[in-house]
Amino acid sequence: MLHLLLLLLIRPSPSLVMTSSLCVTAPWRHGNRVSAMDACQQPEAAGGGLTLLCGGLRLTRVPVALSNHTTRLILKKNLLRSLPAHSFSDLFLLEELDLSHNQLSCLEAGCFFGLASSLRYLDLSSNQLSTLDPAVFGGLHVGANLTHNPWHCDCSMQMSTPQLDLDTSSLETVVCQTSDLPNLGAVGLPLVLLVEDWDLCQPVRRTTDVLTLVTMFLWFLTLFSYLIYYIRYNQAVARRHLDYLKFLESRDPFRPT
Incomplete structure (x- = not known):
């Protein structure tokens, strides 16, 4: 969007x-x-x-x-x-x-x-x-x-x-x-x-300046949103990986008690 x-x-x-x-x-x-x-x-x-x-x-x-x-x-x-x-x-x-x-x-x-x-x-x-x-x-x-x-x-x-x-x-x-x-x-x-x-x-330049500022703001907002999504996605992947490793350790028959 x-x-x-x-x-x-x-x-x-x-x-x-x-x-x-x-x-x-x-x-x-x-x-x-x-x-x-x-x-x-x-x-x-x-x-x-x-x-x-x-x-x-x-x-x-x-x-x-x-x-x-x-x-x-x-x-x-x-x-x-x-x-x-x-x-x-x-x-x-x-x-x-x-x-x-x-x-x-x-x-x-x-x-x-x-x-x-x-x-x-x-x-x-x-x-x-x-x-x-x-x-x-x-x-x-x-x-x-x-x-x-x-x-x-x-x-x-x-x-x-x-x-x-x-x-x-x-x-x-x-x-x-x-x-x-x-x-x-x-x-x-x-x-x-x-x-x-x-x-x-002057009205044209003023409107153009406003559009430029809004465009830059939305560009940075999009970039920031993507970075947040990327960090959270990698955290979710890492969490699933750790959970999987813990699951494997719990099922290891040679694991010392």
């Missing part, structure tokens, strides 16, 4: 492990797999760049066959829930990407792959995003609108923020809707201010 309890305590709690968020991408509906050239408006743009206006089309997926001459892609007011990896990997000239007013709650690592050298502005406002993952935004040094998302400020967010290349002013728009420190006034504060003034990893 002690061994089982020890294993359960050693096993890390999912709430204490800082991992990148995993996306479970639902199968796309084939009827919604549209071509950008068929559905999106293409107004005249100065400088030779191509603008694709794909807003308000109730899309659940980024359109296919996007021209690699596109410099502005407007996908606002659709029904996008997630972005798979390499969603825009062919758009080497893309400078502005508007994904506002969708239902994005999951951004897969690599969804912005190929945009690091060209993208200058990214709008992710009014979605359902709750965490900033360096694997998603890594390499993007852009100005971003991240307002009106239910950001959850926790230890993972605090640790990932210094790894982001996003423009500093962009991070100021990340306002904590929920937090691991709700009773201390953290809710409603910008993430950058919270990171400077608060230690969001």
